[in-house]
Amino acid sequence: GAGVSQSPRYKVAKRGQDVALRCDPISGHVSLFWYQQALGQGPEFLTYFQNEAQLDKSGLPSDRFFAERPEGSVSTLKIQRTQQEDSAVYLCASSLALAGGEQYFGPGTRLTVT
Amino acid sequence: TQLLEQSPQFLSIQEGENLTVYCNSSSVFSSLQWYRQEPGEGPVLLVTVVTGGEVKKLKRLTFQFGDARKDSSLHITAAQPGDTGLYLCAGAYYNQGGKLIFGQGTELSVKP
Numbered sequence: 001g002a003g004v005s006q007s008p009r010y011k012v013a014k015r016g017q018d019v020a021l022r023c024d025p026i027s028g029h030v031s032l033f034w035y036q037q038a039l040g041q042g043p044e045f046l047t048y049f050q051n052e053a054q055l056d057k058s059g060l061p062s063d064r065f066f067a068e069r070p071e072g073s074v075s076t077l078k079i080q081r082t083q084q085e086d087s088a089v090y091l092c093a094s095s096l097a098l099a100g101g102e103q104y105f106g107p108g109t110r111l112t113v114t
Numbered sequence: 115t116q117l118l119e120q121s122p123q124f125l126s127i128q129e130g131e132n133l134t135v136y137c138n139s140s141s142v143f144s145s146l147q148w149y150r151q152e153p154g155e156g157p158v159l160l161v162t163v164v165t166g167g168e169v170k171k172l173k174r175l176t177f178q179f180g181d182a183r184k185d186s187s188l189h190i191t192a193a194q195p196g197d198t199g200l201y202l203c204a205g206a207y208y209n210q211g212g213k214l215i216f217g218q219g220t221e222l223s224v225k226p
Contacts, residue, residue: 004156031212042120042202042216043157056211091156095212102147103214105156 002026004106006092012112013082021077021109025094032075033103034067035091043091049075050098082113118205120217127193128225135188135220137203142183144208151200151219193224 005024013019025032031050035043036059045059051072060067064083069075079086089110093103119138127133137146145164149157161170163179163186170177174197176189190197200221204214 033213035214035216040219040221042204042219043214045213045215048211048213050211056213059213093156097212101212102159102162103212104159105149107154107156110154 006106018080023075023092029094031095033093037089087113118217124221126223138185143205145206147204149202195224
């Protein structure tokens, strides 16, 4: 596709459920980033992949959060045992460069935990 | 921990007015990007600045990067209702693998 796509666009989960959020980056983009955006705030970094290698996961808020990119393309962000504080928009971005390049964002997945 | 302060947080102006948004950090950026985000969408890249003192123009938008690469500004001339949205600055720092640190955002509303 022409841009970064994410699915689902909206997800409602009951507290305690597991969720999986998918990101399809721009074809050929080496780097992939996940960010979390609370309402009215700027995005906050969660984790970063270079091809299939997860090089930085310092932003993941707890061990309930897990991300993978097994073939260096599509990525999945998984949240186990969701809590209300996990409610946010989860944004995926991809970049052609290995580091420091311009990032192109998907539309995000809005997660609501009830 | 790098922090990026963006101001003002909210701005409501009339069509035709000028405005400036500021972005400041205590650390030196390797590069800085400005994004615009509309409700329900992801941020859309407006510009990237890399060189200290750099000025870039995009129609009525002027972006400046401070000489010391610790601050940046976005100036909009003769704002229009179509400029309404959330403006975000985001800095990349050396040895951070390209991850972006975002400011809190500036919510701009331009009234006709």
